[in-house]
Amino acid sequence: MRRFFPGLVAVLLGGATLFAAEPIRVVSFSALLSEVAREVGGDAVDVVGLVKPGVDPHGYQPTPVDLKTLAGARLVLISGKHLEPYVDKVARVAPAGSVILSVGDRLPSLDAPEGGHDHGHAHGHGHAEGESAVDPHWWHSVAQMRRAVVVVRDALTALAPEDKAQFAKNAAGYLARLAVLDKWIRQQVALLPRDQRRLVTSHDAFQYFARDYGFQIEAIEGLSTEQEASAGRVQELMALIRKEGVKAVFFEDTLNPKVTTEITRETGTRVGGMLYADGPGAAEPTYEQMQRHNVTTIVEALR
Amino acid sequence: MVVALLLLLLVPLRSLTRAPEAVAPAPARAAAETRSVQLTLVATARPVTFSVTHLGREIWKGEAAGQPVETTLDLPWPAEGVDLGVSATWPGGVTGALKLEATPEGDEPQTRTAWGDGAVEETFTYR
Ligand SMILES: [Zn+2]
Numbered sequence: 001m002r003r004f005f006p007g008l009v010a011v012l013l014g015g016a017t018l019f020a021a022e023p024i025r026v027v028s029f030s031a032l033l034s035e036v037a038r039e040v041g042g043d044a045v046d047v048v049g050l051v052k053p054g055v056d057p058h059g060y061q062p063t064p065v066d067l068k069t070l071a072g073a074r075l076v077l078i079s080g081k082h083l084e085p086y087v088d089k090v091a092r093v094a095p096a097g098s099v100i101l102s103v104g105d106r107l108p109s110l111d112a113p114e115g116g117h118d119h120g121h122a123h124g125h126g127h128a129e130g131e132s133a134v135d136p137h138w139w140h141s142v143a144q145m146r147r148a149v150v151v152v153r154d155a156l157t158a159l160a161p162e163d164k165a166q167f168a169k170n171a172a173g174y175l176a177r178l179a180v181l182d183k184w185i186r187q188q189v190a191l192l193p194r195d196q197r198r199l200v201t202s203h204d205a206f207q208y209f210a211r212d213y214g215f216q217i218e219a220i221e222g223l224s225t226e227q228e229a230s231a232g233r234v235q236e237l238m239a240l241i242r243k244e245g246v247k248a249v250f251f252e253d254t255l256n257p258k259v260t261t262e263i264t265r266e267t268g269t270r271v272g273g274m275l276y277a278d279g280p281g282a283a284e285p286t287y288e289q290m291q292r293h294n295v296t297t298i299v300e301a302l303r
Numbered sequence: 304m305v306v307a308l309l310l311l312l313l314v315p316l317r318s319l320t321r322a323p324e325a326v327a328p329a330p331a332r333a334a335a336e337t338r339s340v341q342l343t344l345v346a347t348a349r350p351v352t353f354s355v356t357h358l359g360r361e362i363w364k365g366e367a368a369g370q371p372v373e374t375t376l377d378l379p380w381p382a383e384g385v386d387l388g389v390s391a392t393w394p395g396g397v398t399g400a401l402k403l404e405a406t407p408e409g410d411e412p413q414t415r416t417a418w419g420d421g422a423v424e425e426t427f428t429y430r
Contacts, residue, residue, distance in 0.1 A: 183424070183425070183426070186386075186425075187388060190356075190358070190386035190388055190426045191358060191359045192358075193335065193379065194381055194384045194386065194428075195381035195382070197383070214383065214428065
């Protein structure tokens with residue numbers, strides 16, 4: 001019996017080698033984090049993206065079919081900063097031993113200014129009245145996106161230490177592309193005088209972009225697309241557009257542009273174009289496409 | 304919900320749309336104050352060929368061979384600050400640093416630095 005043992009070990013090792021290549025199943029509730037996981041994980045991951053490009057993440061709720069895809073997941077990616085009110089439900093359904101990673105919660109936050117955008121409505125982020133809301137739209141800062149890449153790289157490495165070198169190489173390549181993108185954005189926005197970088201948008205999604213690239217944001221609605229604009233806020237904005245001579249206002253891919261159009265008709269300013277606020281769109285599904293589209297649209301309209 | 308929002312909004316908007324016959328175009332913003340600004344460029348590599356842009360227009364170009372070079376020009380200088388684009392190349396592909404100092408008249412100098420291998424292309428912000 002004993003002399004067969006080496007052969008048995010060889011068979012087991014052979015089998016182990018075959019099955020070691022089984023990719024890590026990643027389920028992502030963010031179109032951008034799906035991209036990050038694919039870029040960093042490469043062949044070593046199997047990414048199921050439940051919130052696809054073009055879907056409004058504020059309004060998304062996982063269906064029973066969506067939740068079934070969590071079976072076998074080893075890593076669950078959440079955008080975080082209170083964007084996903086269903087995260088507890090995901091935690092109940094996710095397999096034991098899987099890692100639920102709320103990437104945004106690992107990144108620095110911008111707090112929405114308390115009372116700074118009193119739109120005359122209740123906020124919808126689960127925070128009590130009088131508390132300041134955390135802005136969930138971290139991805140509009142390329143620096144934040146770069147931090148997110150590092151967070152996902154480290155999570156994948158913890159799950160598959162044997163692929164550490166590959167994850168590091170993939171992440172480095174992606175980070176380098178993001179650095180080029182950041183430099184390009186800075187060059188483009190430099191075409192606009194810093195005192196004319198005022199963005200009037202549908203909902204308050206661009207504060208991280210504003211902080212990095214020197215803009216001031218005036219949003220019709222609040223931090224979530226689920227929040228409603230008040231007529232008072234619209235009038236306040238129209239007065240500001242007239243006073244400051246704001247050249248253009250922008251609408252968003254997942255929101256009806258009706259109010260934006262009304263504002264332009266009232267004030268004589270013009271529609272600057274469509275922006276991707278809550279992630280890339282179906283027609284331009286990558287992070288880089290989203291940023292290049294937004295920046296080109298903004299610079300052309302405000303120049 | 305969106306429909307309800309639009310209906311709510313249309314009432315006050317319609318009352319506003321009735322008022323004037325023609326919509327006056329938005330007024331132009333007051334122009335930013337123009338200031339005399341001294342620019343000083345220092346590069347560790349040599350010789351460096353450089354170009355400085357403001358709002359997409361080249362405002363200064365030249366060569367620096369080790370010593371600081373400087374110029375003074377008038378620039379609109381809003382309180383929000385000014386972005387200057389800097390591109391430079393030098394031979395050999397060696398690692399070098401480029402420093403651009405801006406001093407608006409009456410203010411302290413502000414220095415920004417970039418590193419590159421044979422070239423830099425950066426956007427610097429000054430307040
Ligand atoms: Zn949003």
